[in-house]
Amino acid sequence: MQKLFLAILAVVGLTFHAVASDGYTVGSSVSDFSLKSIKGKNVSLADYKEAKGFIITFTCNHCPYAKAYEDRIIALDKKYAAKGYPVIAINPNDAVQYPEDNFDNMEIRAKEKGFTFPYLYDESQEQAKKFGAIKTPHMYVLQKDGSKLTVKYIGAIDDNWEDAAAVKEKYVEAAVDALLAGKPVTVTSTKAIGCGIKWKK
Amino acid sequence: MNSVVSFRKYFLLIALGCISLFANAQSSSVILNLAAYENRVQQKNDTLYVVNFWATWCKPCVTELPFFEKAAQTFSQQSVKIIFVSQDAKTRAVQVNEFLKKNNYSSESFILSAGNPNIWIDKIDTKWSGTIPMTLFYKNGTKLYFHEGDYASFDELEKIIHSKL
Numbered sequence: 609m610q611k612l613f614l615a616i617l618a619v620v621g622l623t624f625h626a627v628a629s630d631g632y633t634v635g636s637s638v639s640d641f642s643l644k645s646i647k648g649k650n651v652s653l654a655d656y657k658e659a660k661g662f663i664i665t666f667t668c669n670h671c672p673y674a675k676a677y678e679d680r681i682i683a684l685d686k687k688y689a690a691k692g693y694p695v696i697a698i699n700p701n702d703a704v705q706y707p708e709d710n711f712d713n714m715e716i717r718a719k720e721k722g723f724t725f726p727y728l729y730d731e732s733q734e735q736a737k738k739f740g741a742i743k744t745p746h747m748y749v750l751q752k753d754g755s756k757l758t759v760k761y762i763g764a765i766d767d768n769w770e771d772a773a774a775v776k777e778k779y780v781e782a783a784v785d786a787l788l789a790g791k792p793v794t795v796t797s798t799k800a801i802g803c804g805i806k807w808k809k
Numbered sequence: 810m811n812s813v814v815s816f817r818k819y820f821l822l823i824a825l826g827c828i829s830l831f832a833n834a835q836s837s838s839v840i841l842n843l844a845a846y847e848n849r850v851q852q853k854n855d856t857l858y859v860v861n862f863w864a865t866w867c868k869p870c871v872t873e874l875p876f877f878e879k880a881a882q883t884f885s886q887q888s889v890k891i892i893f894v895s896q897d898a899k900t901r902a903v904q905v906n907e908f909l910k911k912n913n914y915s916s917e918s919f920i921l922s923a924g925n926p927n928i929w930i931d932k933i934d935t936k937w938s939g940t941i942p943m944t945l946f947y948k949n950g951t952k953l954y955f956h957e958g959d960y961a962s963f964d965e966l967e968k969i970i971h972s973k974l
Contacts, residue, residue, distance in 0.1 A: 670866075671866070672898070676898075742940065743939070764927060767925040767926075768924075770900070776925075798927045800939070801939060802939075803940070804940035804941070
């Protein structure tokens with residue numbers, strides 16, 4: 609029995625360690641950042657005085673999952689920016705290994721797709737590491753309370769990357785809807801579905 | 810008598826046809842669901858199944874595919890079976906097959922299409938974040954080893970396979 613308990617403890621300890629060392633988790637406070645936008649100037653979360661929170665997406669240009677989700681990310685911004693939850697997109701990929709993800713190509717892609725939200729470049733990859741993002745797209749829903757920002761949801765946008773028409777569960781929408789209604793978020797984390805972030809070598 | 814001979818001839822032709830169909834099926838990717846995947850890799854025999862998750866768009870995956878192809882030859886006298894599981898969209902089966910053909914990759918290959926990734930990723934391995942490349946080793950119906958990330962060299966892969974034989 610004692611052995612079993614120790615085994616359980618070991619497993620729990622390992623799991624906790626894996627989560628704890630990987631950046632923000634649900635409930636973490638988020639510190640603001642200042643990242644270069646494709647529009648030329650830097651963008652911070654503090655710039656959004658009226659926002660009630662944010663839908664942050666770590667994304668990029670080249671990844672098929674990121675591409676598959678572009679229209680859905682634009683739709684999220686169109687639906688929720690006016691309600692106080694704008695989308696902020698951040699590209700953390702190493703442009704040396706993936707030139708398609710460089711700053712110039714971010715500008716081109718945003719124009720092509722008609723991004724309605726800022727597209728920021730996390731050139732140092734510091735924010736991706738701070739957030740604990742590992743994929744593109746990787747979603748974070750933040751709630752603002754005064755100057756405090758709290759993580760309320762981490763993970764995937766929905767349950768079907770291949771086919772938007774076949775989606776059954778819209779995780780990000782459900783989280784933001786709950787926050788807007790003053791209710792607790794039911795599903796607070798899922799596995800982000802995407803390409804691994806391309807870390808600098 | 811004559812008709813018996815011709816029947817035999819036809820039978821042979823049909824048999825050959827079936828074999829070539831089967832051979833084609835092995836080198837081109839079919840789409841499997843989760844249950845079919847599990848049936849394929851969790852067989853109760855001594856074969857070591859080395860199952861590599863990849864996609865045509867994933868650079869580190871594409872870089873390490875030749876290591877697996879080489880391993881299939883290196884271990885051809887042992888019970889080792891290399892299986893490629895593509896994470897390409899199921900609508901891209903044609904492109905996946907063209908890619909494999911172009912590179913002369915002959916290992917068994919299929920595309921996994923299993924619905925909500927937030928359910929099937931954990932079913933394949935709870936330690937898996939879902940990123941590729943990822944490689945699993947199965948023998949006798951059980952999973953022996955999980956490796957997320959790529960292999961730096963053929964030697965690295967060869968060593969691991971040796972240790973699991």
